[in-house]
């Protein structure tokens with residue numbers, strides 16, 4: 001199954017995409033992760049993208065479409081994927097359709113994670129991840145069981161995203177409202193959109209997404 005998770009920064013797209021990868025083998029395709037890897041590696045794409053990302057803006061459609069198209073060519077994408085953070089503009093949504101058609105793939109669902117923006121700033125500015133295994137934590141909502149030690153892999157190294165500060169988060173939200181939310185009707189017209197309450201307890205969000213995935217099989 002191939003799905004898109006749509007929602008503002010901090011809505012839980014990454015958390016859900018990594019759960020779907022773990023539980024269903026649907027590979028998590030996060031353009032944000034791909035871009036951060038390019039920045040860390042100092043590639044030409046990474047060098048172009050860095051300033052835009054630090055400011056909370058959107059990297060050009062051309063760059064992001066090319067990265068995603070390459071990633072879709074890897075074998076693992078054939079067994080199902082979750083798009084996390086892509087598409088973010090109408091141009092990207094149309095490019096994705098063209099890519100999928102050319103590669104003989106199709107979209108099964110677009111899941112919108114609906115959330116309250118004010119609560120998101122609080123969620124985002126407190127988050128951090130393990131440098132080794134990528135497990136996500138939060139200063140208030142999910143601290144490691146033993147302070148300073150990752151619950152999953154035992155590492156003592158954690159990192160925070162440079163764009164997870166209050167000012168940049170506001171810009172990222174504004175970008176979502178202006179450029180990403182308007183693509184929902186494009187998918188709605190094809191009957192692909194399911195809306196899930198992203199403010200619900202984690203177990204309920206998980207269950208609501210599972211119900212959407214099951215609905216296709218029944």
Ligand code: AMP
Pocket residue numbers: 009031032033035052053054056057058059060061064084085086087088092163172
């Ligand atoms: P994310 O990890 O999805 O929050 O993305 C982090 C940053 O990477 C965003 O604020 C953008 O600057 C950039 N980015 C990620 N995905 C895209 C995309 N599909 N289109 C444009 N910029 C993107």
